[in-house]
Amino acid sequence: xxxxxxxxxxxxxxxxxxxxxxxxxxxxxxxxxxxxxxxxxxxxxxxxxxxxxxxxxxxxxxxxxxxxxxxxxxxxxxxxxxxxxxxxxxxxxxxxxxxxxxxxxxxxxxxxxxxxxxxxxxxxxxxxxxxxxxxxxxxxxxxxxxxxxxxxxxxxxxxxxxxxxxxxxxxxxxxxxxxxxxxxxxxxxxxxxxxxxxxxxxxxxxxxxxxxxxxxxxxxxxxxxxxxxxxxxxxxxxxxxxxxxxxxxxxxxxxxxxxxxxxxxxxxxxxxxxxxxxxxxxxxxxxxxxxxxxxxxxxxxxxxxxxxxxxxxxxxxxxx
Ligand code: UDP
Ligand code: MG
Numbered sequence: 001x002x003x004x005x006x007x008x009x010x011x012x013x014x015x016x017x018x019x020x021x022x023x024x025x026x027x028x029x030x031x032x033x034x035x036x037x038x039x040x041x042x043x044x045x046x047x048x049x050x051x052x053x054x055x056x057x058x059x060x061x062x063x064x065x066x067x068x069x070x071x072x073x074x075x076x077x078x079x080x081x082x083x084x085x086x087x088x089x090x091x092x093x094x095x096x097x098x099x100x101x102x103x104x105x106x107x108x109x110x111x112x113x114x115x116x117x118x119x120x121x122x123x124x125x126x127x128x129x130x131x132x133x134x135x136x137x138x139x140x141x142x143x144x145x146x147x148x149x150x151x152x153x154x155x156x157x158x159x160x161x162x163x164x165x166x167x168x169x170x171x172x173x174x175x176x177x178x179x180x181x182x183x184x185x186x187x188x189x190x191x192x193x194x195x196x197x198x199x200x201x202x203x204x205x206x207x208x209x210x211x212x213x214x215x216x217x218x219x220x221x222x223x224x225x226x227x228x229x230x231x232x233x234x235x236x237x238x239x240x241x242x243x244x245x246x247x248x249x250x251x252x253x254x255x256x257x258x259x260x261x262x263x264x265x266x267x268x269x270x271x272x273x274x275x276x277x278x279x280x281x282x283x284x285x286x287x288x289x290x291x292x293x294x295x296x297x298x299x300x301x302x303x304x305x306x307x308x309x310x311x312x313x314x315x316x317x318x319x320x
Contacts, residue, residue: 005036005037005089005090005091006037006038006039006088006089007037007038007039007090007091007110008089008091008092008093009027009038009041009092009095010041010043010083010086010087010092010093010094011023011040011041011042011083011094011095011096011097012043012076012079012080012083012096013042013043013044013045013047013051013079014044014045014046014047014051014073014076014079015048015049015205015208016047016051016097016098016204016205017047017049017051017054017205018203018204019097019098019099019203019204019205020042020051020054020097021054021058022204023099023203024040024062026099026103026104027040027103027106028062029103030103030104031106034110036110037064038064038089039064039065039066039087039088039089040065040066041066041067041068041083041086041087042066042067042068043067043070043080043083043086044068044070045070045073045074045075045076045078045079046070046072046073052067052069055067055309056309063310066086066309066311067309067310068082068083068086068305068307068308069305069306069307069308069309070305070306071303071304071305071306072304074303075213076159076208076209077159077180077217078179078302079303080094080179080181081181081302081303082302082303082305084168084172085172086308086311087168091162091165092163092168093106093160093161094159094160094163095159096159098202098203098204098205099202100199100201100202100203101158101160101199102197102198102199105195105197106162109122109161109195112193113162113164116191117191117192117193118163118164118166118167118190118191119163119164119167119185119190119192119193120162120192121154121157121158121160121161121182121185121192121194121195122157122158122160122194122195122197123154123156123194123196124157124158124197125156125196125198138156141218141221142155143155144218144222145221145222145225145226148222148225149183149221149222149226149228151183151186151225152186153183153186153221154182154186154194157182157186158182158197159181161185163185166190167185167188170188170190171184171188174187175302176224176296177292177295177296177302178220178223178224178292178295179224179302180220180221180224180225182221183221183224187225219288223292227289229285229288230285230286233281233282233285233286234282236278236281236282237278237282240275240278244271247267251264
């Protein structure tokens with residue numbers, strides 16, 4: 001019989017103390033019936049609660065549980081990246097730590113992987129208890145991003161997916177700082193399978209994505225995959241210039257060839273304010289991209305791991 005393959009499960013967690021154990025138990029239950037072994041890698045993203053202690057306690061009784069502890073809160077996407085780099089499995093499953101991503105789907109994902117799919121991603125059909133705002137903003141975001149971006153971003157794709165080792169290595173080789181993982185995964189291609197699921201309610205605790213974090217996430221997604229906002233800025237400038245031209249010609253004509261003068265305080269103020277606004281806005285758009293260039297050229301490591309538990313290979317603490 002061939003040796004059981006190792007599946008890595010990567011779970012970023014930020015103050016998820018109440019969810020660690022239930023998630024672990026659910027995963028153990030799924031793997032009981034599978035011909036695979038697993039390692040369960042929790043990435044602590046600077047939690048201030050008992051998450052780390054809970055994971056360590058689990059590790060003491062079950063060495064399949066491992067921990068990468070980041071030195072502070074680096075954000076969900078970077079925490080996920082840290083876990084993906086520590087994973088050693090032939091395939092890796094990434095999922096949230098709040099049991100919104102049902103572990104019961106993992107056997108199906110593995111089955112698809114065995115069929116030859118390199119990436120099995122999941123598409124959220126409906127979230128129990130998701131408010132109108134979350135649905136509305138999500139729909140708006142995916143509508144906008146797919147209009148702006150060349151890489152197709154699947155609406156409602158979650159960061160709950162299985163990736164084969166070779167696809168994962170490609171993902172790990174993308175070193176950009178502003179990580180919008182669902183976009184990167186779609187960008188690398190490979191044979192992908194879409195699996196619908198119904199997201200459960202958060203098991204314990206509250207969401208770690210505030211409105212501002214979601215907004216930043218959306219801006220990251222668009223700016224990392226498209227330069228259309230820059231072109232759009234140029235287009236606004238062009239339109240403003242073109243539409244101002246007839247008015248300017250008319251004013252010059254009146255001044256030179258008639259004895260009327262253009263009475264224009266109001267229109268001037270309106271024009272100045274309008275153009276000032278447009279200029280500041282486009283500067284902001286340019287700034288958004290310049291800031292990203294600055295972030296990239298500094299070349300700092302993506303994250304710093306202050307501690308790892310359960311890995312036999314020493315994890316480089318300043319993986320870049
Ligand atoms: N998370 C993280 N760092 C953060 C924010 C979130 O590691 O700065 C983790 C969080 O613990 C959870 C996952 O990312 O496992 C998804 O977050 P959450 O459930 O709060 O987001 P939502 O499901 O509400 O979009
Ligand atoms: Mg959640």
